[in-house]
Amino acid sequence: FKTSDIISLHMRVTPQTKNMISKRYLSLMKPNSYLINTARADLIVKDDLVSALKAKQIAGAALDVSWVEPIPDEDPLLALDNVTLTPHIAGATVDAIPLSPFLLKNVVNDYLVKGYSDMLIK
Structure with a gap:
């Protein structure tokens, strides 16, 4: 965080x-x-991010997700000029959309192999 120009988050929410x-x-x-x-x-x-953006503590943020979707009209992020918002569509690319059924099949099969191998999706 101290030395990076860009921090990009790609993790699951866990405790x-x-x-x-x-x-x-x-x-x-x-x-x-x-x-x-x-x-x-x-x-x-969220409040910490909004404060950092308002104070120009960081240059900006790009968010493809919001705490409430769709984002409410009164959300403070909408008033900031140093934030870019997209409606949770980052994965909707020309390459990803045709592959998504196969990715889902692979995830389901991985789950089923752990105890239900007779139910595999072909």
Whole structure:
């Protein structure tokens, strides 16, 4: 966090990662650094991020997720000029969409192999 120009989050929300990115980590970031979150909103303490963005403590944030979807009109992030918001579509690419049924099949089969191998999807 101290040396990176860009921090990009790609993890699941677990008890260990929920609210992991708080004032503690945001305060370590450089004033010209950016935070990107295409994972889950609950990884970040929203109020701490809004404060850091308002104070220009970091250069900006790009968020493909929000704490409430769709994002409410009164959300403070919408008033900031140093945040880019997308409606949770980062994975919707020309390459990803045709592959998604196969990715899902593989995940389901991996689960089934652990105890239900007679139910595999062909």
